[in-house]
Amino acid sequence: MIVELGHYALVMALAISLLQSVLPVIGARRPDAALMEMAPAAAIASFIFVLLAFAALTVSYVTSDFSVQNVWENSHSLKPLIYKFSGVWGNHEGSMLLWILILVFFSALVALFGGNLPFSLKANVLAVQAWITAAFLFFVLLTSNPFQRLNPAPIEGRDLNPILQDIGLAIHPPLLYLGYVGFSICFSFAVAALIEGRIDAAWARWVRPWTLAAWTALTAGIAMGSYWAYYELGWGGWWFWDPVENASFMPWLAGTALLHSALVMEKREALKIWTVLLAIMTFSLSLLGTFLVRSGVLTSVHAFATDPLRGVFILGILVLFIGGAFSLFALRVQTLSQGGLFAPISREGALVFNNLFLTTATATVLVGTLYPLLLEAVTGAKISVGPPFFNLTFGPLMIPLLLAVPFGPLLAWKRGDLWAVCQRLYFAAGLALLTALAVTYFATGAPVLAALGIAIGIWLIAGAITDIALRSGAGRVAVPIMWQRFKGLPRSAFGSALAHLGLGISVIGIVTVTAFSTEEVTTLKPGETMVSGPFALQFEGLKPNTGPNYTELQGRFIVSRDGNRFATITSAKRIYTARRMPTTEAGILTLGPSQLYVALGDETPDGGTVVRVWWKPWVTFIWIGAVIMSLGGITSLFDRRLRIGAPATRKATAVSAGQET
């Protein structure tokens, strides 16, 4: 019964979305306040109905109701409870429902906290959100219904794919979708602005918090996914340039560009057309990602087993929304007035530089991702584009961009003085240079690129600290006053400094691991010892063990350095009982920022075990940096100017927005 109610709730949500797609737009044209006012109410109602549907599916998972096909295919009565919850989105149908839930969640947020938006803009934004919602609800109901019943009901389920039975599944997809789907708000704002034919700095101020929120979640989501793949797959890698990784990385790159260009638009009313275009492109890339993952055109860790109808359906949605938005853009672009002027050397100029490089980098990733698909469609030849392609195209584009980062926040708006900024960055540059020298000196034989890369990381970190120090008046005022100023700095200043600092930390992690990690593959018999980096690992042999829904062979290693035994690592080969599916559970020992990573292979006929060991110096910097970047996003989100929903600020924003228009 609950299942049927869930199905019914989805249909209700679709009906409401269809109304919400049309009536507010008519209301905004007439103008008719009653028609416009239905939009927030409808948005909240459809959120509640989708939430009900999602709850219904969750209940059937938790109670192991195998009469539901989706539950039967992806669950098992012995599965630990947390995976019964997270398993709801561990499959195509359920994750699509989560996708829509987050979409309507964002619409509801706009409905609830968009009190300071102009009436007609709010109505149009919610209508555009409803177009997307309706399209994807049609998709779920027609091709991917999670509430399909089975008759007769099987006694036991087929269990969740063991790779997904991990805490990562509980965190990675929701965060990723919050980011991915969160950009829909930017898209809706852009399309609504095009419908109205009016756009100003206030528009950018409304869009920025949504961009920031989506970007923050996407940053954390991608980082989480990367760490999950790293420890779960047992391949020791943290990024594979897999098409599906690229599918989430492209919206991130474009979203990062959007974050920066919206800043220019908000402060200086310049780059209007570009910002609108970027808002459309960012969500288009999210949609493209959804298509790539779910259409079955790709071979990947993430690819869901799919039927072709789904691919065609999403392709239709993709063409409709991207094509529609770009046509509208082309029609209306004339009506958007161009904004403030600026010199090439200025804060605006720096942000344009940022946008130029980020979007070009996005384009290279796009080419690398789509080229194999296009080539196969046209010539039938099958190719794979792997890390070498991206290292050669994406890598060189990142170097000038990263070098330029510390300059941006220090340049003045409108017209900057590059030489003065250089002088302020002496300290950071000196530190970076020293680092480069130190790396070449201590790590003899280190590649030049490694020294350069680590120096760039230090440059970013020192640049971010310089920015905050100068804003506090370092060197110009006494320390107590500096402290006062420091405390009085806007949160957004801390936000951007933290994000840039986090980027520097990630860069250091990436470079160190790429240049200095070592990998050993060997066969060990119990009692034998192998060496990895500065450590010796003694193999103690394999021991059987039983978990709730799997059996495993555990291999224990005693780790020693210079003869001192100080830790053990346990790695395992698991077999999940329900699917008879083997997995590798990597053993990871974290030592400061570095990790020792052990994966077990097969047993050899002579009683040995194949063992693969990586020593990964400073590897955790990659994810720590990303977490700091997200924290920067959160900090910025709490900036007084952007705080949404707080009554006091709402008033202030309304007044200042009124002054500017």
Added chain:
Amino acid sequence: MTRKQKRLAIIAGGVSVIGVAVILVLFALQEQIVYFHSPTDVVEKQVSPGTRIRLGGLVAENSVARGQGTTVEFAVTDTANTVSITYTGILPDLFREGQGVVVEGAFQPGNPLFVADSVLAKHDETYMPKEVADSLKKQGVWQGEEE
């Protein structure tokens, strides 16, 4: 600078960055991509030694043999033709005889043996690498669901 000059400077900068990116992409697409072949393609097209390719098919029955240390030898087949592979390292969890795999590597000069440096198997039992599925369909030995 006048307004026109400023605009020119920005456009020139933009065009040069995009130009560099295009050159890099074109170069990388020539040098850094790897073609996928089935065992039959390999026999018919005579892939030259040293060229990196991806080779996909089923692991032939009774072909897996462990050699010295961590070296494994096996054969990949599309039922019409078979190629012998040697690989050093850890095989994926789902590597089994009769299962679909994709290996990446190159033929060595003067040797019919294919030296692989990576072996990819499918990630769960309902899933077959797409290239392998396509090439098996071409051979008419596809046993999965019909599309």
